Amino acid sequence: MIDHKTVSIVMIEDDEGHARLIEKNIRRAGISNDITHFTDGTTALDYLFNAADGPQRNGPALVLLDLNLPDMSGTDILAKIKASDGPLRRTPVVVLTTTDDKAEIQRCYDLGCNVYITKPVDYESFAQAIRQLGLFLAVIQVPNLEPHG
Amino acid sequence: MAERTALGFGVGEGRMGRFLAAAMALGFAALVASGIAAAWSTAQNAAHTRDVNHTYEVELAIDRARIVIERSETTRRGYLLTGEQVYLDTYRSGMAILPSLLAQIATLTRDSPLQQRNLATLRALTDDIAQQRERTIALVARSDRAAALAVFQAETSARRMRAVRELAAAMAAEEQRLLAIRNAEQRASVQVFYATLAIAGVLLVVVAAVSLATVLRYTRDLAASRDTLRNFADTLEAQVTERTADLTRANDEIQRFAYIVSHDLRSPLVNVMGFTAELEGATVALGELIDRAEEHAPAIVTAEARIAVREDLPEAIGFIRSSTQKMDRLITAILKLSREGRRVIAPVPLDMTAMVDGITASLTQQLAQRGATLTIERPLPTIVSDRLATEQIFSNLIENAVKYLDPKRVGHIVVRGKRIGPRVTFEIEDNGRGIAASDHSRVFDLFRRSGNQDQPGEGIGLAHVRTLAYRLGGGIDVTSELGTGATFRLTLPVTLTDAIASETLGKVQ
Numbered sequence: 001m002i003d004h005k006t007v008s009i010v011m012i013e014d015d016e017g018h019a020r021l022i023e024k025n026i027r028r029a030g031i032s033n034d035i036t037h038f039t040d041g042t043t044a045l046d047y048l049f050n051a052a053d054g055p056q057r058n059g060p061a062l063v064l065l066d067l068n069l070p071d072m073s074g075t076d077i078l079a080k081i082k083a084s085d086g087p088l089r090r091t092p093v094v095v096l097t098t099t100d101d102k103a104e105i106q107r108c109y110d111l112g113c114n115v116y117i118t119k120p121v122d123y124e125s126f127a128q129a130i131r132q133l134g135l136f137l138a139v140i141q142v143p144n145l146e147p148h149g
Numbered sequence: 150m151a152e153r154t155a156l157g158f159g160v161g162e163g164r165m166g167r168f169l170a171a172a173m174a175l176g177f178a179a180l181v182a183s184g185i186a187a188a189w190s191t192a193q194n195a196a197h198t199r200d201v202n203h204t205y206e207v208e209l210a211i212d213r214a215r216i217v218i219e220r221s222e223t224t225r226r227g228y229l230l231t232g233e234q235v236y237l238d239t240y241r242s243g244m245a246i247l248p249s250l251l252a253q254i255a256t257l258t259r260d261s262p263l264q265q266r267n268l269a270t271l272r273a274l275t276d277d278i279a280q281q282r283e284r285t286i287a288l289v290a291r292s293d294r295a296a297a298l299a300v301f302q303a304e305t306s307a308r309r310m311r312a313v314r315e316l317a318a319a320m321a322a323e324e325q326r327l328l329a330i331r332n333a334e335q336r337a338s339v340q341v342f343y344a345t346l347a348i349a350g351v352l353l354v355v356v357a358a359v360s361l362a363t364v365l366r367y368t369r370d371l372a373a374s375r376d377t378l379r380n381f382a383d384t385l386e387a388q389v390t391e392r393t394a395d396l397t398r399a400n401d402e403i404q405r406f407a408y409i410v411s412h413d414l415r416s417p418l419v420n421v422m423g424f425t426a427e428l429e430g431a432t433v434a435l436g437e438l439i440d441r442a443e444e445h446a447p448a449i450v451t452a453e454a455r456i457a458v459r460e461d462l463p464e465a466i467g468f469i470r471s472s473t474q475k476m477d478r479l480i481t482a483i484l485k486l487s488r489e490g491r492r493v494i495a496p497v498p499l500d501m502t503a504m505v506d507g508i509t510a511s512l513t514q515q516l517a518q519r520g521a522t523l524t525i526e527r528p529l530p531t532i533v534s535d536r537l538a539t540e541q542i543f544s545n546l547i548e549n550a551v552k553y554l555d556p557k558r559v560g561h562i563v564v565r566g567k568r569i570g571p572r573v574t575f576e577i578e579d580n581g582r583g584i585a586a587s588d589h590s591r592v593f594d595l596f597r598r599s600g601n602q603d604q605p606g607e608g609i610g611l612a613h614v615r616t617l618a619y620r621l622g623g624g625i626d627v628t629s630e631l632g633t634g635a636t637f638r639l640t641l642p643v644t645l646t647d648a649i650a651s652e653t654l655g656k657v658q
Binding site: 015017018021024068098099101119123124126127 | 415
């Protein structure tokens with residue numbers, strides 16, 4: 001049991017299959033952090049900002065975000081998380097989506113997304129990307145509530 | 150707005166012309182009729198005047214005859230009384246002209262049997278009177294005046310003279326009666342004339358009124374049509390803008406549709422591929438289990454289980470995987486075309502020779518592998534167009550030329566360009582395998598390929614090239630014969646303006 005400052009993973013992904021594949025690959029990469037899964041934007045936002053065990057009160061967290069959600073666009077959620085005066089602006093956000101449109105990727109980075117991963121149909125590269133994400137997680141796993149350098 | 154208004158005239162032009170011609174003919178007919186009526190009336194008038202003159206001539210002749218008879222009586226009586234020769238001479242000369250006077254009356258009244266009868270009576274009377282007179286004159290000449298006077302007394306000369314006067318009066322009255330009849334006829338003919346004139350006049354007025362009304366209505370219709378036309382002209386620009394906006398909107402919707410569909414299709418595909426990979430992983434584990442079971446407890450391994458794990462599962466997974474990959478490539482192609490249609494293009498001056506040189510350099514290895522050469526007929530014309538799109542067109546076409554060279558002969562590719570007016574035509578000619586004539590338009594369709602399917606590809610390249618060519622305000626076609634090579638001819642505007650670029654936005658897929 002690691003202390004309460006373990007990075008928890010919040011996955012916002014409407015496709016159950018994708019969510020399962022992502023989770024499997026994260027686990028295969030040796031990451032054992034908690035994963036909380038939401039299939040729509042509204043409950044996800046509610047959890048992020050208001051829940052008692054949500055990241056705003058318990059931080060730190062990592063958000064895995066799909067851009068195509070049934071109730072809102074993923075970019076809206078990204079904008080809310082990364083709002084310049086928001087409490088979660090330093091929370092790393094990994095955008096995981098099928099869109100490989102350059103303009104959209106650009107927009108996500110402009111909004112403050114930390115990593116952008118396209119879900120390729122080629123599963124190997126997808127698994128590869130998730131494993132790299134595991135490495136990334138390992139780097140930020142240091143419990144830290146202080147502002148990053 | 151924008152509903153179509155019919156351009157119709159209230160009066161058909163042909164019908165209108167025919168009607169006016171008929172009306173004018175009718176008007177002229179009325180004029181001619183009144184002219185004829187006038188001529189007829191004048192002739193009638195002249196005839197009537199002749200008749201009136203005739204009546205007076207007859208009356209004059211009758212009077213003259215009567216006067217001659219009266220005077221001859223007077224002179225005879227003078228001779229009887231005096232016996233002077235001068236009376237006798239006057240009498241003789243008077244009686245001498247009487248027959249000619251009577252003959253004149255006869256000539257003048259020959260068309261009237263009644264007057265002829267009267268004249269005959271008059272002649273008989275005058276002859277009778279003349280005989281008596283001659284008797285008395287002869288007696289006087291023999292100086293037997295007493296006998297002459299006795300004869301004069303015995304004869305009823307005064308009564309006879311009265312009869313002559315009455316007869317002359319009757320003849321004059323008869324002429325007056327005839328004149329009255331002729332006058333009535335004349336009045337009737339004048340009435341006919343006036344009636345004809347009135348009818349013709351009314352007809353003319355009616356024709357004029359109807360023609361005027363028709364012309365007015367026609368003019369009004371023309372004015373209305375002209376106004377409609379002017380409205381059309383005024384709103385045409387707005388309508389064109391509106392339609393263009395509609396088209397652009399429709400096109401945008403198709404683009405978005407293609408984009409969304411390809412994305413949403415891709416999402417389940419990720420699952421299919423992902424879980425296929427999971428299955429594959431599981432198959433490996435199962436395979437190892439079978440291996441171990443065969444080694445340690447061969448009895449529990451059935452043939453079905455072995456075939457299922459070693460052959461059926463990998464085969465099924467392989468097909469799923471290849472099909473999914475193919476589907477992904479197709480979706481990617483649709484997505485790419487959809488993006489090309491939406492991409493903002495930026496015209497810049499392009500050195501085409503340098504561009505084709507660059508593409509050739511990137512293909513050096515493939516060219517060397519096939520022992521083929523590529524010749525550029527320098528210099529290629531420079532154009533102002535979008536760099537990326539132009540580069541994609543040329544690399545696609547040149548790559549195709551290299552890809553489909555015929556291994557049976559030494560490959561040779563020629564790139565040339567020529568400016569014709571405001572457009573430039575580029576040709577990429579090869580001596581490769583060629584394209585059958587039936588496939589010439591098909592090769593530009595999405596997912597369609599031609600000839601032996603021995604080269605990798607999805608049938609996207611040329612569809613992409615065509616989309617880009619259209620987008621750049623140009624066009625592309627191919628001339629080729631199967632087995633001898635193909636020439637792709639790309640036409641582009643020398644200068645791609647923003648106007649062309651925005652115009653072509655609605656045309657591409």
